[in-house]
Amino acid sequence: MSEAPIFCVDGGGTRSRGRIVLASGETLAEAVAGPCNPSSDLSLAVSSITQLWADIAVAAGFDPQAPSRCRLSIGTAGALHPEIRNAFLSGLPVFAERHVMTDGYAALVGASGGEPAGLLVMGTGTVAHRLFADGISIQRDGWGWVAGDRGSAAWIGRKAVEHALAARDEVVAPDDLSAAVWNDMGGEPDAVRSWLRDARQARFAGIAPLVGDAAEAGNATATGILDHAADHGADLLRSLALEEDEPVFLRGGVAEFLHDRLVRRYGRNFAGSEGDAMHGCFLVATGAAPREVRR
Amino acid sequence: MSEAPIFCVDGGGTRSRGRIVLASGETLAEAVAGPCNPSSDLSLAVSSITQLWADIAVAAGFDPQAPSRCRLSIGTAGALHPEIRNAFLSGLPVFAERHVMTDGYAALVGASGGEPAGLLVMGTGTVAHRLFADGISIQRDGWGWVAGDRGSAAWIGRKAVEHALAARDEVVAPDDLSAAVWNDMGGEPDAVRSWLRDARQARFAGIAPLVGDAAEAGNATATGILDHAADHGADLLRSLALEEDEPVFLRGGVAEFLHDRLVRRYGRNFAGSEGDAMHGCFLVATGAAPREVRR
Numbered sequence: 001m002s003e004a005p006i007f008c009v010d011g012g013g014t015r016s017r018g019r020i021v022l023a024s025g026e027t028l029a030e031a032v033a034g035p036c037n038p039s040s041d042l043s044l045a046v047s048s049i050t051q052l053w054a055d056i057a058v059a060a061g062f063d064p065q066a067p068s069r070c071r072l073s074i075g076t077a078g079a080l081h082p083e084i085r086n087a088f089l090s091g092l093p094v095f096a097e098r099h100v101m102t103d104g105y106a107a108l109v110g111a112s113g114g115e116p117a118g119l120l121v122m123g124t125g126t127v128a129h130r131l132f133a134d135g136i137s138i139q140r141d142g143w144g145w146v147a148g149d150r151g152s153a154a155w156i157g158r159k160a161v162e163h164a165l166a167a168r169d170e171v172v173a174p175d176d177l178s179a180a181v182w183n184d185m186g187g188e189p190d191a192v193r194s195w196l197r198d199a200r201q202a203r204f205a206g207i208a209p210l211v212g213d214a215a216e217a218g219n220a221t222a223t224g225i226l227d228h229a230a231d232h233g234a235d236l237l238r239s240l241a242l243e244e245d246e247p248v249f250l251r252g253g254v255a256e257f258l259h260d261r262l263v264r265r266y267g268r269n270f271a272g273s274e275g276d277a278m279h280g281c282f283l284v285a286t287g288a289a290p291r292e293v294r295r
Numbered sequence: 296m297s298e299a300p301i302f303c304v305d306g307g308g309t310r311s312r313g314r315i316v317l318a319s320g321e322t323l324a325e326a327v328a329g330p331c332n333p334s335s336d337l338s339l340a341v342s343s344i345t346q347l348w349a350d351i352a353v354a355a356g357f358d359p360q361a362p363s364r365c366r367l368s369i370g371t372a373g374a375l376h377p378e379i380r381n382a383f384l385s386g387l388p389v390f391a392e393r394h395v396m397t398d399g400y401a402a403l404v405g406a407s408g409g410e411p412a413g414l415l416v417m418g419t420g421t422v423a424h425r426l427f428a429d430g431i432s433i434q435r436d437g438w439g440w441v442a443g444d445r446g447s448a449a450w451i452g453r454k455a456v457e458h459a460l461a462a463r464d465e466v467v468a469p470d471d472l473s474a475a476v477w478n479d480m481g482g483e484p485d486a487v488r489s490w491l492r493d494a495r496q497a498r499f500a501g502i503a504p505l506v507g508d509a510a511e512a513g514n515a516t517a518t519g520i521l522d523h524a525a526d527h528g529a530d531l532l533r534s535l536a537l538e539e540d541e542p543v544f545l546r547g548g549v550a551e552f553l554h555d556r557l558v559r560r561y562g563r564n565f566a567g568s569e570g571d572a573m574h575g576c577f578l579v580a581t582g583a584a585p586r587e588v589r590r
Contacts, residue, residue: 080485080488082485141464143488158442165442169531193376193439196438196442197335236466
């Protein structure tokens, strides 16, 4: 079966992308489906990837009822937890082989072609990875929005919400940022209380663009939050302790926005990528990159 | 009906307490039941107070099936939100009168006897109230653990968890506090990820005692977190802008623990109370204290 086509999947928190690639490297089809985060919503993750398979199989001219003619290689959040990984896999169609790794690891080996390197992802969440020459990798942060994911969009958004609430309480001076955030949360106490009661990662991340806007308009609080986020990103990069000749890659909307701040703090430029996370899945499935083994 | 006995209730996040008091002030019975927070768990709040009524009615020699012979006066979190308050009341037995106020307001007027005063509560959450001479009150903070409740047990616990995760990521130096918290969360990455996935207010608040222990053992991070919590409490007190002759009261386990730090920062001593939150409910029901009207 080792020559079977590979169904490469980048399972993400807002959407999932799939690609069917022959062992030779030729791409047959691509498709997009819904979110895949088995640790936060297992059944949604299963249905997203099942739908992604059904769509991409048709696009590639395959029989969707015959998944065993393909190999699955997927990078997704929640892949580290054995129980969650097994429950996720047991809900999916039965492919000939299954390779499961974290989304960050797939992005790292896709970028580096499987060579030793580092990766910082700052998007809705924050996570960093390093692949060593012996094929073993480490992950830093990625602990989730409630007490981790330092510097992420959810982190930035929550800092802004905290500021808006403190301004409402008259313990810090109100400013353009506090006004914009308060209005975005509903503009009056009952609405804000409802907003807060339902607030989770995505909702806080949705506040982050207001911080970017305010910083560009010269707001000091917003600038401070973004500086602090960049400090967290640079700290995480340093904690990877990369060798000077090992490339380091950058991913995610927040990282892109903070690019110049990160370069300034970390003192190094970021490298251009060989490929994306689905390419990383392809490399792992074909053995061109190591399987994910954590230290 | 204005002479009917009053069923006074202090509805709390971990347990609720009830007292049946005659209009003369004489107490007939007391009882305790489960949590009452209509905004976080409406059906539990309804069943706790329904059970509390059943128990206390029997203890007072009343017919539990005849609630309309009593007046209800209750202080509880979530009381400010009209929809939640109405849904909560419509689930309860039908009393002759219903007085609903926030738990903080009940505690404030119970402490001050209905006179102008301020109150800082730092327990699982953080909230402050001030009652003005015209009967109108304000509330500060009480926004909930996700982005508010600054300096509360949940806030303290989350700061400690953030520190433990940053230490695990090798971006801050590990210490006794990070080790204690990491072990309390399960001691290894999969267990910690599960802990974090399920972490809400009560779980973070449960970490706070480790911070108190570490601070007493001289840990600098723990001391810094408690100092920061006390700064928040003092900021909130100052935001009340009390007159010099208006008393200010202190409530909650964290506030008690931070008492000396709060006095040092705020520069005033806290007053002794006339009574508890159930006394406040009694005063509101009898008209001796104003009903809660917010500005």
